[in-house]
Amino acid sequence: MARVDVEIERCKGCALCVDACPEQVLKIGKEINLGGYQHVIVANPDDCTGCCRCAEMCPDVALAVWR
Amino acid sequence: MARVDVEIERCKGCALCVDACPEQVLKIGKEINLGGYQHVIVANPDDCTGCCRCAEMCPDVALAVWR
Amino acid sequence: MSSPKKVFTKGNEAIAMAAINAGCRYYFGYPITPQNEIPEYMAEHLPATGGEFLQAESEIASINMLIGAAATGVRVMTSSSGPGISLMQEGFSYFAGNELPAVVVNISRQGPGLGGINATQGDYFQSVKGGGHGDYKLIVLAPHTGQELYDLTIKAFELAEKYRILTLILGDAILGQIKEPIVPWIPEKTAGDPDRDWLITGAKGREPRLIKSLFLADGEMEKHCWHLQEKYERIERDDVMLEEVDTADADLIVVAFGSVARIVKSAISQAREAGLKVGLVRPITLFPFPRKRLFELGGRTKHFLVAEMNTGQMVEDVKLSLPGDCQVEFYGRPGGSVPTPEDLYSIVSENCEKLQA
Amino acid sequence: MSSPKKVFTKGNEAIAMAAINAGCRYYFGYPITPQNEIPEYMAEHLPATGGEFLQAESEIASINMLIGAAATGVRVMTSSSGPGISLMQEGFSYFAGNELPAVVVNISRQGPGLGGINATQGDYFQSVKGGGHGDYKLIVLAPHTGQELYDLTIKAFELAEKYRILTLILGDAILGQIKEPIVPWIPEKTAGDPDRDWLITGAKGREPRLIKSLFLADGEMEKHCWHLQEKYERIERDDVMLEEVDTADADLIVVAFGSVARIVKSAISQAREAGLKVGLVRPITLFPFPRKRLFELGGRTKHFLVAEMNTGQMVEDVKLSLPGDCQVEFYGRPGGSVPTPEDLYSIVSENCEKLQA
Amino acid sequence: MKQVFKRPESMTSKPFHFCPGCHHGIVHRLVAEALDHFSLREKTIGVASVGCSVFLYDYFAVDVIESPHGRAAAVAAGTKRVLNDRIVFTYQGDGDLAAIGTAEVIHAANRGDNITIIFVNNSIYGMTGGQMAPTTLLGQRSTTSPYGRDCDRDGYPIKMTEMLAELEGPSLVSRVAVNTPGNVKKARKVIRQAFQMQVEGKGFSFVEVLSTCPTNWGMTPQAANDRIAEEMIPYFPLGTLKQKDVVDVL
Amino acid sequence: MKQVFKRPESMTSKPFHFCPGCHHGIVHRLVAEALDHFSLREKTIGVASVGCSVFLYDYFAVDVIESPHGRAAAVAAGTKRVLNDRIVFTYQGDGDLAAIGTAEVIHAANRGDNITIIFVNNSIYGMTGGQMAPTTLLGQRSTTSPYGRDCDRDGYPIKMTEMLAELEGPSLVSRVAVNTPGNVKKARKVIRQAFQMQVEGKGFSFVEVLSTCPTNWGMTPQAANDRIAEEMIPYFPLGTLKQKDVVDVL
Amino acid sequence: MYNDVIMAGFGGQGIMVIGNLLAYAAIVEDKNVTFLPSYGVEMRGGTANCSVVIDERDIGSPIVGRPMSLIIMNRPSLIKFEPRMKPGGVVILNKTLISPDVSERDDIDLLALDLNAIAEASAGNVRLANMVALGAYVEKSGVVAVASVSAALKDALNPKYHKMIPANQKAIEAGAAAARG
Amino acid sequence: MYNDVIMAGFGGQGIMVIGNLLAYAAIVEDKNVTFLPSYGVEMRGGTANCSVVIDERDIGSPIVGRPMSLIIMNRPSLIKFEPRMKPGGVVILNKTLISPDVSERDDIDLLALDLNAIAEASAGNVRLANMVALGAYVEKSGVVAVASVSAALKDALNPKYHKMIPANQKAIEAGAAAARG
Ligand SMILES: Cc1ncc(C[n+]2csc(CCOP(=O)(O)OP(=O)(O)O)c2C)c(N)n1
Ligand SMILES: Cc1ncc(C[n+]2csc(CCOP(=O)(O)OP(=O)(O)O)c2C)c(N)n1
Ligand code: SF4
Ligand code: SF4
Ligand code: SF4
């Protein structure tokens, strides 16, 4: 059981987390946040292993991981 | 046949040439030049081999060597 | 474009373009906002002229590379802003002592300290009183439009060469960043005389030459300082530039330079429409300062208002210029806050009211 | 020695000794003649106080080390001369923006450029008008004897702390090199208040603090500049220092600072002996300049003579201070030529003659 | 479930102003984590430099002094000489440290000043809009090398880490990258070691972090991230060139 | 008899102002000999630095520009960029080059500026009266290290030659001494090579010359000369650390 | 006739592009013009804005203290600039990102458009929302002819984007049409 | 009574030492004094000189424009300073290195002494020629008592030279004796 949370208003949609996740849990969504960015969304929450690779790569500390 | 000449007014009496000369040709004299220095003199002119070691060491380019 | 000779150009680019057209072939500089378009333009266009753009490791390196290049007699330039110009002050002083010609551009920004990139005129004192050590002056030119940035850059190279002096173009973030249509032109003379008798070129078939600022013999340095002083006096006599607007009948004369002068122009035309007799004196050369003309004007008009984007710097030179019976008011906005035409209009009309009272 | 409390001391050493006695425990500096006795004294004596002397790799490093140390609230100092002080101008501007307290000594020498090591007063403008970028001021103290070098060094630390400002001691080669008997003393307070709410000490049990000079929010930088301005006005109100000699009945008042003032004193006593009514105003603080007092004096005495070892710098501040109907003459010797008492006596008496005519 | 990844305590909650995908954010976090690791927040003083990282103070919950451009090492030296029981670090870009600040960093290193320097090498001037840095790669275009960096005119990209490792003073000199989760982990370890050196009074520690500037490289964040492995690391090899004895901290 | 040793033609006849026994005079002569060797006098531009050698222009019969303290390499770079067919050299002391001028020399080297730098390392500030230099040896007393240089406070004597040899730009980086007739001969050869590099357009050449300062070392000229072999060379080893292809010139 | 406008939005929304384009359009009509960009913290984050002043006479101040018109692409910009507006001024508001309710002035002429949608619909590219806004502004204010804006595209755009001129023109026209109502 | 003197010679001739010593002698007599050294080019070559001003009253200028007295140890110094002298002034001249014929003034009181010889003879050390000169000057001018100079030696000299105080005293005395004629 693991979970990744996105702090949407911190996300700038750089997609480094998307590339880093070995399980394709994350993807860039269609929505725009207040900063004007298309932010990341947790597309496949169930596949998350809590490995933290996404969070390690997130330049904006927008991700939190539970395990 | 070799000769070393001292340009007296350039000499500051540092004696580096005296130390450099393997033949003890040069020594610091008693006279004081216009700059106030006790300058070097050619004490044993006949022993000069014209090897130029003195001149190489003279910081004030006060020596000329003939051979 | 309908008017074929007009080019819509950013202020910084106007300077760079003018420099190249004035024959400047070497540029040494270090990045700093808000003047980066100058080195960037130079980097793009100098190579094609056979010249060279070199990015220095710092402003200190820039100004010293400028010394090395200026000594050869070519037209050279650097540019920077506040903090970078401060770092060049030792170099400025050496330029003065060495009597070398070159052009430096200061697209000034907020200060003191790191400040920010908005426009101010807080570097007036540094420019005209000498931020470096010793008794010296630079020629300081203060353009107020894109076209004038272009024209005065060309003038700067000419004056630098005429007097063997560092010439500073004092702009600000507004002037550097603004885009306006300008008409470029090419001056007749785009290089210094190659026969000047002080150029450092290698002592081929002549006596060795020396560029220095250390004079040790008794009284020699004093002589050198008076020689410089005499040169500065010649500059004050021959090369003052200013613009006057509606001064002939003015009850109040505003004195302002650079971008503020431009904003003042808007305020003044509003004031004239409102029937207020207001004029403008805009010093174009900050050194030499238009002392004589101000003194003349002060014979007739007794009220002056100095407007600057700082807490009061040029106002001192205005006071020093005017007859003792003139009254000088000051309006200032420091730290990057730019007065609007409305601000200036209201301060002008306030002053006029006081006059009537 | 017959008078036990007197110490025969070189000016530079008087400064260093006073600094240590004022609680200065850290010194960062780079060698330059004619002030080397200051770092040398510090290198010898600071270790025993538990403090530290560190020779920096350059004047730029010195002034920046000073920033880092001043931010912790300890008493710190650096010293240099002309070229080195020029290199510190960016740092000076940061000190102003950051509002940090520290003491800098300029034992000035010939300029512009490399100049030489003789005394001048060519750095007056740099000191009082701000050689760095932006609108700012330093407190500038101008001692004229060994004892005063000592006393004003102590004062400099106090003022720096009182206002969170960089305080500059402007001496020259004469003052730095001269040896005189002085009486050392120790002030009561030799350290700043450890509870000042801006000290950078690590955010233990409190909110983190910040020393900065970049203010980005709309209008914030302008506010900061006006805040600084307000502080400068307070300083002008509360901390002007000057010396007056024989001004009460003077027909001619000489204005001079530092070592020139001292030479003027000889000339004036000669003049008084010759029956000439000559007085002296000696600004001790160059910023704040004794404007108010000069204005008052200008109500009675209408003729002033400014004597400086430069081509005319303080003379501008004198003119700006005096009522419009005063006449101000200037006598200057730039480039390291020091006027003798005889020179000054003859210029003083010439001026008195003109007055009579 | 336990939270296994969260914002370090030495960081504030303020969102970064950095451009999307800029590695500065990762490096900030790693530094904050190192401070957390040794519980240093309350005794740390950061020295901010001039560059995109100038707003350090908004993101670190520590005392901060803003340094003039290039002079952070001198400012830090001044602070540390007075408060030698505090932890003092600088955070500098490649324009700041490898150009205008060359002398200051070399002499701080040579003196063995007991401070830590985090050197973010993104091979360009970020804040000022993409001018050539001393570290710009050969052929790389920038606004002041519009035809690509030319070694005949501009010289070779400078390797600060290699140069500093030549000196006696430093206790740790290392180059890391943060372009993959694995490299981030290695970088975390080295940055920790750097602070440990300071904690143990071993003298000057220096970590160069290869970093992206998607904005001024004219690349997407992803392409910029890829460039680190493709172009930066081959020229600027990763690894620790100098290290005094240290207990492993990971 | 033929004159086998005489003043080089690139030198003027003015007697040096240097103190008795100061090696500056020997180094001046060797540089002038190198100019003579390649017949460069009429196309050479010297850049004088601030230090005891500031009066370069009195002794060399070449055009000279006086540089601000520490900035000779930048001044020379400016000159050379314009007049790239002239020979440009700087002559700098260890205060000038290894302290205040650190950044300028490193970046001139890194750019591979086609200039020659003669670096006279006498481990002290001569002109200003004997303060500690970055090259002052550990334990050495100077007016600003009255208790001897302390590596904890002041760091280790800096080895500029070793540091510069790390860079790509230079064509020649070497350290020589002039304390014995034999070393003078070697130094002559290396200084010639340095100018040859420039003549051949090979880029930045740098020669460090270990040198005495009897006055500020508080020694007789002879004792000072001996100190070179006893203390200086062991810490600053002689030799060429970097050299691009060159035809032997001796 | 004197006219001024401040345009503001996120960096990346093409504010500078339309400011520049409007200036070129003024040049097409042989008018005097000043274009003054102003950034937040150099380039990162923050908002970008620019001022354009157009006049037949010489232009005094390029600084616009109390704007006659605004093009507002994001919320912070509305909050910053609306209070300074002259009464009766024209505002083009990007309804895609800001609700018109945020506006606090009732003495101005506010036109809220779903710029992204119009851009998508007219030119098939949301990134041309800026052009839609400019078209609407020009139409509403009459400061220059819409045709002049279209004509200026080749001067204002980098040649490498010239192939996008037709799409830009469509977006501008669509903006103008929306402004006509 | 006001008194001033300029002392000048080669660096290394001990000019600063005797200037300093004279100042200490003045302090012994509780007088005010300023001692101003001035070098040529920093330390190398050139000549060294210093000015000492002694007075019972506060001292104004430490700069001596027209000296009342001179101690001259080498030829360049005579050429430099002699023309500036006040008429009637006292000059102690180092005859060992300069012939009195070089002097061009006939309105001064010139005492040419073979200082080196006197130093050698009295103290067995030519290096004390400076002390001989000072002794002669003090005796001739009366600015301070010769005894005060001797008494000041321990303050003025670095402790490591204190063992040489007797030799110095002898040289000073010998100079004074020479001046008495
Ligand atoms: C003395 C001085 N010169 C120049 C500048 C302008 N400036 C600000 S940041 C910077 C460099 C930014 O590049 P870098 O250090 O690589 O940091 P980055 O922004 O890439 O993180 C420059 C040149 C300045 N502020 N001060
Ligand atoms: C900006 C500046 N700082 C300091 C000085 C003072 N200064 C003159 S020469 C010198 C250093 C001399 O030492 P070095 O370079 O080793 O040469 P040397 O005299 O030993 O040959 C210094 C610090 C100066 N002239 N300018
Ligand atoms: S924690 Fe691992 S698995 Fe989960 S989203 Fe992040 S990278 Fe993917
Ligand atoms: S790495 Fe961070 S900022 Fe980038 S898309 Fe993922 S969550 Fe957003
Ligand atoms: S400009 Fe470059 S370095 Fe700066 S924040 Fe943006 S991506 Fe990062």
Ligand code: SF4
């Ligand atoms: S002080 Fe030293 S370096 Fe300078 S000339 Fe004298 S011996 Fe040579």
